[in-house]
Amino acid sequence: MTIREFKMPDVGEGLTEAEILKWYVQPGDTVTDGQVVCEVETAKAAVELPIPFDGTVHELLFPEGTTVDVGQVIISVNVGGGAAPEEPAAPAAAAAPAQEPVAEPQPEGRQPVLVGYGVAASSTKRRARKTTAAEPAAVVVPEQLNGHAPVAERPLAKPPVRKLAKDLGVDLASVTPTGPDGIITREDVHRAAAPAPAPVAAPAPVAAAPAPVAAAPAATPVVSTDARETRIPIKGVRKATAAAMVGSAFTAPHVTEFVTFDITRTMKLVEELKADKDMAGLRVNPLLLIAKAVLVAAKRNPDINAAWDEANQEIVLKHYVNLGIAAATPRGLIVPNIKDAHAQTLPELSKSLSELVATAREGKTTPAAMQGGTFTITNVGVFGVDTGTPILNPGESAILAVGAIKLQPWVHKGKVKPRQVTTLALSFDHRLVDGELGSKFLADVAAILENPKRLITWA
Numbered sequence: 001m002t003i004r005e006f007k008m009p010d011v012g013e014g015l016t017e018a019e020i021l022k023w024y025v026q027p028g029d030t031v032t033d034g035q036v037v038c039e040v041e042t043a044k045a046a047v048e049l050p051i052p053f054d055g056t057v058h059e060l061l062f063p064e065g066t067t068v069d070v071g072q073v074i075i076s077v078n079v080g081g082g083a084a085p086e087e088p089a090a091p092a093a094a095a096a097p098a099q100e101p102v103a104e105p106q107p108e109g110r111q112p113v114l115v116g117y118g119v120a121a122s123s124t125k126r127r128a129r130k131t132t133a134a135e136p137a138a139v140v141v142p143e144q145l146n147g148h149a150p151v152a153e154r155p156l157a158k159p160p161v162r163k164l165a166k167d168l169g170v171d172l173a174s175v176t177p178t179g180p181d182g183i184i185t186r187e188d189v190h191r192a193a194a195p196a197p198a199p200v201a202a203p204a205p206v207a208a209a210p211a212p213v214a215a216a217p218a219a220t221p222v223v224s225t226d227a228r229e230t231r232i233p234i235k236g237v238r239k240a241t242a243a244a245m246v247g248s249a250f251t252a253p254h255v256t257e258f259v260t261f262d263i264t265r266t267m268k269l270v271e272e273l274k275a276d277k278d279m280a281g282l283r284v285n286p287l288l289l290i291a292k293a294v295l296v297a298a299k300r301n302p303d304i305n306a307a308w309d310e311a312n313q314e315i316v317l318k319h320y321v322n323l324g325i326a327a328a329t330p331r332g333l334i335v336p337n338i339k340d341a342h343a344q345t346l347p348e349l350s351k352s353l354s355e356l357v358a359t360a361r362e363g364k365t366t367p368a369a370m371q372g373g374t375f376t377i378t379n380v381g382v383f384g385v386d387t388g389t390p391i392l393n394p395g396e397s398a399i400l401a402v403g404a405i406k407l408q409p410w411v412h413k414g415k416v417k418p419r420q421v422t423t424l425a426l427s428f429d430h431r432l433v434d435g436e437l438g439s440k441f442l443a444d445v446a447a448i449l450e451n452p453k454r455l456i457t458w459a
Contacts, residue, residue, distance in 0.1 A: 002078065004079050006037075006052070008040070010070050017068060018042045019067045020039075020040055020068060022064055024036055025075075027057050028057060030056055031056070031077060032054050034052075037049060037051045038074070046364070054079065057078075061073050061076070062074055155173055156179075156183045161189060164186060164190075168340075172189075174192065255427065256389040258426075259445075259446045261421070267286065279350065283354045288349060289452060290445075292346060292349060295349075297444035298375060303432075304437060322337040324338075326376060330363070336365045338353070373395070375396060376390075377400050378399060380402065396429075398438070401427070402422070405422045
């Protein structure tokens with residue numbers, strides 16, 4: 001009997017732990033390569049983990065609700081046969097490599113990846129390359145296959161980075177790696193995908209993950225004996241959001257400006273677009289046109305789309321817009337973003353928004369979809385709220401809050417008439433955006449939405 005172990009992978013680059021939400025298999029069940037065996041929640045999202053080999057489940061090392069460090073064995077599988085020596089199961093508290101959880105030879109092109117990240121099928125096998133203490137166990141490159149001549153090496157990158165490259169249309173073979181041991185990083189992919197050269201901060205050193213320790217018992221809500229209180233553990237998405245918001249509020253000096261205006265013409269355009277054959281089958285709503293107005297205004301005021309690099313004392317001007325949309329989910333607030341939204345047509349933007357919202361509601365948003373944002377929109381109007389003072393998403397210079405659209409008395413052409421009115425609130429980092437720039441950008445967005453024909457003129 002040969003036992004193979006599957007360790008908790010780094011499902012989002014830089015994360016060190018994940019909570020096991022649900023097991024889809026039990027000891028004795030047969031599993032096949034690529035079959036989803038469990039769902040885990042990280043500080044960024046809930047994701048499903050497929051097993052990278054065939055066999056019969058031998059043991060589940062952790063129960064549901066347990067938070068497990070990256071690199072710890074979570075499931076062992078009997079793969080049968082006797083060709084390979086049996087490897088003893090590592091105890092839950094054993095130390096694991098910080099960079100990569102996979103230490104066993106895999107079929108070429110296969111490694112523990114997220115659902116949708118894709119794995120390359122191959123009938124050939126490769127043997128594990130001997131590693132030294134100076135080499136990360138993650139890097140396993142086939143130098144010879146079954147005694148044949150050496151084959152071209154596959155670019156070294158983690159599954160989330162490969163998924164990002166696929167989303168952005170970047171060929172990893174053309175990317176210059178800057179990570180340790182020639183590993184391609186997320187920053188390398190973004191640089192390769194950038195439409196124009198821009199000042200890019202050097203990637204910060206990746207801190208080594210702490211050695212795994214014995215997992216604590218699953219945390220569950222605790223109800224007091226008098227039933228007057230309920231205590232809920234702070235973890236997962238909510239914990240990460242709280243830390244990010246505190247860090248943002250006490251790092252970036254926030255300033256918020258407001259504008260109230262007549263959005264009646266935009267509401268009429270929404271109805272017209274719903275009947276337009278070019279928009280058939282697409283979701284058209286006020287948020288779509290507000291998002292387009294933001295992209296147009298950002299093009300006219302490009303300095304609003306920047307980031308403050310404290311480590312290198314640089315202002316990084318972004319020549320692309322990854323538009324974040326704040327989404328409330330059962331697991332907490334998340335902000336996935338639409339990559340290169342500035343380059344999308346109105347129909348393309350509508351499709352991207354629909355997919356983003358649907359994925360968030362299903363709890364299937366990937367960590368890659370929530371990284372690299374440059375500007376965020378939060379729509380508090382859907383809750384009937386007039387507006388608010390939003391907190392910046394870390395690493396961004398501005399965020400726009402959209403208030404409720406209400407029928408109100410308004411002076412129009414010299415007469416008081418009932419008109420559709422709303423309020424926008426723009427919070428920005430005063431280190432990057434001064435009052436003039438913030439005011440010009442916010443006024444531009446309002447002007448476009450007051451007279452949406454400017455979408456055509458300025459797009």
